Amino acid sequence: MKNRNLPRLAGGVMVAGMLLPTTSSYAADAEQIIRDNCLLCHSEENASAPQFSRMSHQRKTPEGWLMTIARMQLMHGLKITDEERRTLVKYFADRQGLAPEETAGSRYAMERRLNTMESFESADFEQMCARCHSGARVALQRRPAQEWEKLVHFHLGQWPSLEYQAMARDRDWFDIALEKMVPELTSSYPLQSSAWESWKAAPKADLAGRWSFSGQLPGKGDLHGTMTVVAKQGDRYEVSVDGQYADGSPIKGSGRAIVYTGYEWRADLTIDGVKVRQVFAASKSGQQLTGRMFEAVHDEVGADIVAVREGSAPMLLDVQPEYIRAGSRAQLTLVGTGLGEQVSLGDGLQVVKELYRDDNKVVVEVMADAGASEGARQVSAGSANGASVNVFSSIDQVKVVPEFAVGRVGGNGGSTPKYNAQFQAEAWANGPDGKAGTEDDWRIGFVPASWHVEPFDERAKADRDTEFAGVMDARTGKFTTGAAGPNPERKMSTNNAGNLKVVAAVKEGSETLTADGQLIVTVQRWNNPPLP
């Protein structure tokens, strides 16, 4: 089994307040802050441009820089203000960031998708370097050999018990780290890369304008709307959001954003009274944003978002919902920008009526022929295309997504909030062969289900985990974990941990299709670093 859940361990601080007040000529400011504060321990190197020991020889994400500088404060007693730290994070992320290609595949860590199952080709890498924290934390850095080597020394020097732990004491951890991992890391994640050289030289887009976005929030459903972005000084923006969920409830709010490295969009907004954060990547052209918007306190609650800038080439982002049943009549919402008059839905689907239209959104009533063939249809509205709708005749199977999740107890007067879990029911068709579990099965989309939990095994049954570990919302699939701390009602006064089977039931005609997943409810994680 290569797949693992992201461990929730390790030290650090939150990305809290990464937003900067306006500063001009911040490079000079940053270098002054470095000279005044860092050179107590670090040294300035002989070079034409300002260059400093350690810090000038690494590249990483804004979160990566924040973690390093926060460590200087927490472990080494560096004293700087929050504002100085923000200036430094911006300075380092801009000058020594990662190119868009270099973050692709690891963005889930920045997007705080903590239930991601990671898997890496190198078994050595997984066992040596992705055991305590995510592998993405490593994959989101670039260093020369000396700097990877110093990182190994830092790890073992800081945590001498590391080499005695399971998965370390069965091997010569330190020798392998130096002799095998350092060369492997240096070749996989080198300081110099052509991607970075060309991104550094590329023009960076101003992200001001109006954006049409679409997304999906597990437990709540499809959403879409517009985001208005006004440029301020120094890659900062004011942002307001106006949209709605599929059920018609509004999404309204505003806040501020900053862009690092020319494309790393980070926004802190308050939407409908809840603090949320956006972690998006702008496309190289600056015409699209992709990423996740999540609650600041409960980052397990979050929506995948795509956005396209108004006035860019016509584009269809999404069709909501993503499916229609053959022989039925339904409303479909097309979201994008530059949506043209001519709506085309493909074979067997007819627009009965157009219910709403603006440049970014078209709502149509659609009839699907009873005999329409199963499968995806490319959809277009004028020259805007890029999204599809799935035509199905019956739901044959259901899957629980995620199949495996970790929740954590919390609250109860403690400093750590609960980490709840959210499940979705995914409908599938069996495909032409009519058999489940074969190559030609195809995904229809997320469907409503009714939810409950059961003990995962005999042990969980004996310990009555379902009574203590938390409560499942039958309608939304949201599991709210139990309170933190020992529970005198449990055997040995243990905490409210549990091992649960998560069951979804979907009505299909007269039948009920069920599927299950697993939820481990465990203890809090005591610190919550910006990168898991």
Added chain:
Amino acid sequence: MNNKNKLRCLAKRSFSMLGFSAALVGAAVSYSASAAAQGPALKAGQEYMVVASYPNQLHVIDAEKDSLYKSCDMPGRFGPGAIQVAPDHKTAYVLNNGYEDIYGVNMDTCEVTFHAKMSQASNERTKTLYAFALSYDGKELYTVQNPTILRSDHYEVQPTRLAVYDTSAGLKAKPIRTFPSPRLVTAMQVGKDGGLYMAGADIYKMDVHTGEYEVAVPSRNWQRERYVQPDVLNVWAVQTPTEDFTILYTTARFQEGSEDLNTADWLYGYFNINLATGETTTQDFAPITEIYFTGTRSPKDSNIMYGVLNRLAKYDIEKQELLGVAELDHSYYCITPNNDGSKVYLAGTYNHVAVYDADTLAHLKTITLPGGDMSTTTAQVFIR
């Protein structure tokens, strides 16, 4: 490869409960050696047990009445509180102060008579991961030290070293000899012949005068037909009445002609070195059904093995058969028999020392220590 993975998983669960990392964050040393005498001197011929606990005390328990006899305040910061008792049974040596210092405490007077800082330079941070032992005559103290040089903007992990101290060197003891040591050493004990047994990747035996060492009991490198590499975690060097140095391992044994872990037997076993004779043993004793942090054999019947973590279990080694279990109120890390083998003491992690009848596994008593938990202290029983 596969086989090892499964083993690691199993062992990992047990280790995570130790929470070393949390306890290992460095801090400054500050102490005064002038601790006043607290409580009466120990009585000759009387049996005692000693443990350490938060906030930072050494507790001596009367092992006849099974009640607290006295507590001594210790200098520095508590942790981990691992203990070795000197052969004259007067001084307890405690690894403390965040794994960075070893103190000798006179149990009669509570006076600190010995102190060695593991660090040998001002820019060196040095920890000992439970690896210390006294010579057979008590004149020397051996430690394996893990030094890191703290440069101003980077760290340099140094090779591990064996440092030898003269136990009469007082409060500013410096090593009288040092030698390179293998990494990963935890529990250590000294044999009657003077050889130092060091549990690391394998169990080594070192000549403490020349620093030369050889494998005394192969562990990682054992050659046992059909067995996978064992997993060993032992940080409790319990000094037993029978002078046995016992370390548990877990392993898997394939079925004949198979390399399939799904059908393999998962086994507990122990390595043993008899310190008086030098005799070594590698012996399976049970299928793995639960985790034990420590195990010890009965002083009156060497075919009986006790293991403890979430339950106290008793095995017939030869028959590899479970003879009995006692359900516990919480986990205990460290098990120690008394001298005549009639009782076993459970200690570690909470502030409870639980006493069980060694034959029936009946619960006899729980002694509640003043102060906090015992962390990974080593419970040692001795007759003064």
